[in-house]
Amino acid sequence: MKKPRSGNSFFRNTLAQTAGRLLYLLTRVGLPPLILHYVSLEEYGLWATCFLLISYVSMGAFGVSNVYIRYVAEYNAKNQHEAISGLVSTGLLLTFTFSVLALSGIWLAMPWLLQTFKVAPHLQHTAQVLILGTLATMLLDMTLGAFAYILHGLQKIAQQTLVWIISFLLETALIVTLLLLHYGIEALLWAFFARYIFSTLVYIALCYRAIPDLRISLWLVNRKFFGTFLKYGGILQVSGLLSVAMYSIERVLAGYLSGLAAIAVLDLGQKFPVMASQVFSSMNASFLPAITEAHHLGKQEDIQRLYTQGLRYLNLLNGLAMGFLAPFATWLIIAWIGDSTTMNMADTVKVLACACAGYQLHVLTGPLSAYYQGINHPARTFGYIGWQAAFVGVGLITVWRYFSFTVVTIAVLVMAARILSALIYLLVGNFRLKLTLWRFIRSVLMPGIIPYLFGYGLMAALLPWLGLLQANRWQWIGILGVLGVAYVSLTVGFFYAFMCGPEEQGQIRQKLRRRA
Numbered sequence: 001m002k003k004p005r006s007g008n009s010f011f012r013n014t015l016a017q018t019a020g021r022l023l024y025l026l027t028r029v030g031l032p033p034l035i036l037h038y039v040s041l042e043e044y045g046l047w048a049t050c051f052l053l054i055s056y057v058s059m060g061a062f063g064v065s066n067v068y069i070r071y072v073a074e075y076n077a078k079n080q081h082e083a084i085s086g087l088v089s090t091g092l093l094l095t096f097t098f099s100v101l102a103l104s105g106i107w108l109a110m111p112w113l114l115q116t117f118k119v120a121p122h123l124q125h126t127a128q129v130l131i132l133g134t135l136a137t138m139l140l141d142m143t144l145g146a147f148a149y150i151l152h153g154l155q156k157i158a159q160q161t162l163v164w165i166i167s168f169l170l171e172t173a174l175i176v177t178l179l180l181l182h183y184g185i186e187a188l189l190w191a192f193f194a195r196y197i198f199s200t201l202v203y204i205a206l207c208y209r210a211i212p213d214l215r216i217s218l219w220l221v222n223r224k225f226f227g228t229f230l231k232y233g234g235i236l237q238v239s240g241l242l243s244v245a246m247y248s249i250e251r252v253l254a255g256y257l258s259g260l261a262a263i264a265v266l267d268l269g270q271k272f273p274v275m276a277s278q279v280f281s282s283m284n285a286s287f288l289p290a291i292t293e294a295h296h297l298g299k300q301e302d303i304q305r306l307y308t309q310g311l312r313y314l315n316l317l318n319g320l321a322m323g324f325l326a327p328f329a330t331w332l333i334i335a336w337i338g339d340s341t342t343m344n345m346a347d348t349v350k351v352l353a354c355a356c357a358g359y360q361l362h363v364l365t366g367p368l369s370a371y372y373q374g375i376n377h378p379a380r381t382f383g384y385i386g387w388q389a390a391f392v393g394v395g396l397i398t399v400w401r402y403f404s405f406t407v408v409t410i411a412v413l414v415m416a417a418r419i420l421s422a423l424i425y426l427l428v429g430n431f432r433l434k435l436t437l438w439r440f441i442r443s444v445l446m447p448g449i450i451p452y453l454f455g456y457g458l459m460a461a462l463l464p465w466l467g468l469l470q471a472n473r474w475q476w477i478g479i480l481g482v483l484g485v486a487y488v489s490l491t492v493g494f495f496y497a498f499m500c501g502p503e504e505q506g507q508i509r510q511k512l513r514r515r516a
Helices: 006-038 041-077 081-108 110-116 121-144 146-153 157-180 186-210 223-247 249-258 260-296 300-325 329-336 345-374 378-402 407-432 437-468 473-498 502-515
Strands: none
Touching: 006 041, 006 157, 006 260, 006 329, 041 081, 041 121, 041 146, 041 223, 041 249, 041 260, 041 345, 081 110, 081 121, 081 146, 081 223, 110 121, 121 146, 121 186, 146 157, 146 186, 157 186, 223 378, 249 260, 249 407, 260 300, 260 329, 260 345, 260 407, 300 345, 300 437, 300 473, 329 345, 329 473, 345 378, 345 407, 345 437, 378 407, 407 437, 437 473
């Protein structure tokens, strides 16, 4: 059977994941105003805390998931389906054992957790239900999510993304329905559980359709695969745990210093930058299986081309989002949440504005990490985490010595650490890939910087008018929509006319004609 071209699969998968993430962004942005209408800010902070906890626990299987993706891609390229069966059987045993231990550990540590996050006495029972419920659901997905990673390794990412889209739309509909029925904060838990049960069952069916001879059995558990998980997966495991710690360090610090309300401010302020970065970071998921296959086939030029072009457009798209979010932060928060007296509006706006650049640079490290994993050098991913930890440590000492610990100072500190560590990590990786500094600045960095110039220029030109405008939330949504269209048109037009050569312009026109 003729195999599809890997380049076509890569861009098709990238397009599907980006579109799916954009739709996910729309649902996640639309939910908080409704949720805050039915639950208190403290309860919302409790829900955000649940995901902070499960992000750490779920990283216990980070290395396992990457083993699935990388080695399923390799075994599929070699047509070794029996090896895929053994790999998955071994992985399921490992993740099931870990899940039982993790759930037991959190249950025993519950009193300490409630005290650490300063949960009010009247919310402690609710907190226990939410924490254990979300954790159990995530551990279920962590174990049986192996079937989603199989699809990922087979480069059937577009198919897997479609199931994911249907599942989070189901979750969204259930959240709205249950909130209207006055289930309170537990509505989010039941919808979360239903989403993962649905997606897991569909992933299993799709895997068996893609590999009819796939078998899951204890008899297929093999010491060889244990070694794979412990060696390759173990390195990524430690890297993943440290990465999550750095990714959520500001929430941990804010929760420890100020309680649940500070976590809620960070969650609301970072919602737009985080979700925007996740929309385009979905491109990174296509790099690992594509690079693994190209490396196995000895196609080094394909790897360099995918890396450079992917990084260029990844930064452009992230810059388009962040370059609008940062200058128009005040009006975006008003249009989204409203000029609420129940939240710290000024701090939320400042957190939004300063988070943008940090998350943009963070996303750019994804293709390089995928490259290291694909060529079987996962230990090199520690470089980014190590530099980030060092900068956060220096920042904490500086704030403690000269400033005070507030939500805003913590957000600024972590943003600066992300930017500096990402730049160092990328420069070292570019040297290994023989990508010159000037080409990196011109081809990759500049497309992500130009949008900020247009965004802040547009905001400066309109600030006198916007500052005097007395508009309600719906009017602000319409105004920002018009401004967004003008901003994107100007920025993309400038990029096409002045930052693309004739060959790249021809490729863009060809892809647009093909899409049309």
